[in-house]
Amino acid sequence: MKILLIGSNGQLGQCLSAELSDFKLHKADRSKLDLLEKEEKIEEFLEKINPDLIINSSAYTKVDNAEDEREEAYKINADALKTISKFASKKNIYLIHYSTDYVFDGKKDSPYFEDDKTSPINFYGQTKLKGEEFIKENLSKFYIFRTTWVIGRKGNNFAKTIINLAKQKEELKIVKDQIGVPTSTNLISSISRLCILSLKRNKPWPSGIYNTVPNGKTSWFEIAKFLLQLAESLKIKLKTPSHKVIPIESSAFPTKAKRPLNSQLDNSKLNDMLPYVLPEWREDFQKISLEIFDEMDLLNS
Numbered sequence: 001m002k003i004l005l006i007g008s009n010g011q012l013g014q015c016l017s018a019e020l021s022d023f024k025l026h027k028a029d030r031s032k033l034d035l036l037e038k039e040e041k042i043e044e045f046l047e048k049i050n051p052d053l054i055i056n057s058s059a060y061t062k063v064d065n066a067e068d069e070r071e072e073a074y075k076i077n078a079d080a081l082k083t084i085s086k087f088a089s090k091k092n093i094y095l096i097h098y099s100t101d102y103v104f105d106g107k108k109d110s111p112y113f114e115d116d117k118t119s120p121i122n123f124y125g126q127t128k129l130k131g132e133e134f135i136k137e138n139l140s141k142f143y144i145f146r147t148t149w150v151i152g153r154k155g156n157n158f159a160k161t162i163i164n165l166a167k168q169k170e171e172l173k174i175v176k177d178q179i180g181v182p183t184s185t186n187l188i189s190s191i192s193r194l195c196i197l198s199l200k201r202n203k204p205w206p207s208g209i210y211n212t213v214p215n216g217k218t219s220w221f222e223i224a225k226f227l228l229q230l231a232e233s234l235k236i237k238l239k240t241p242s243h244k245v246i247p248i249e250s251s252a253f254p255t256k257a258k259r260p261l262n263s264q265l266d267n268s269k270l271n272d273m274l275p276y277v278l279p280e281w282r283e284d285f286q287k288i289s290l291e292i293f294d295e296m297d298l299l300n301s
Contacts, residue, residue, distance in 0.1 A: 013057040
């Protein structure tokens with residue numbers, strides 16, 4: 001099975017590259033395939049590779065910047081998916097794609113199911129939803145893994161931002177009223193692998209959308225506190241002690257793009273497909289946090 005991995009140099013792409021290294025993997029970072037290119041150019045590249053499976057881990061993810069850089073965000077998150085899904089349909093191959101809780105408005109009181117009504121409240125969410133819609137319109141063989149608050153060893157993410165701020169500040173004010181869970185790139189990649197193995201064995205999972213998150217619920221405030229408590233337990237020297245993480249409301253930290261207050265996704269559909277029970281968020285987050293500490297050379301400091 002020849003797999004084309006688009007976005008191989010991103011936070012998730014690098015983790016997928018490692019997870020799928022035993023497959024015949026053709027890695028395409030932006031230097032090889034720029035999703036801002038015209039449709040014909042993208043098609044030409046796909047034809048040249050002629051894969052048996054496409055994984056798209058590339059995305060425009062700068063949520064606030066997307067409010068101004070609308071053309072770029074739409075081209076990468078939506079238009080490119082129209083081209084890729086049309087190609088996959090023509091070749092009768094599967095497409096794996098990654099989406100976000102930001103397709104919802106966050107006003108529901110309980111976790112979102114895959115088929116709940118979508119209603120994004122920022123432009124980034126609108127582009128990700130349009131990408132999903134193009135896939136569903138053009139293709140019957142697809143997996144869309146919707147996830148939340150992605151944290152990886154590579155790339156930029158909330159955990160690394162908190163660590164860098166904690167090196168400089170004596171106190172951190174973190175939003176407490178946005179609820180969801182952090183999801184490690186390791187978890188997303190291992191689930192993607194199981195899905196791919198189902199294709200290889202000719203026992204494919206049913207096509208569709210799968211909410212891909214660990215169990216439980218938390219807030220950005222609780223995540224930051226947990227991270228600094230973990231650092232303290234490992235004797236990592238930071239300027240901010242965990243008891244100096246101060247909870248604030250979203251209204252006290254205005255951003256250009258609105259964020260959904262409820263980012264919880266119900267993962268029962270995915271859990272039914274797996275040979276194990278999805279981990280609780282602290283278990284998943286602690287593992288990736290240790291990798292990040294190592295990546296940032298903090299474990300021996």
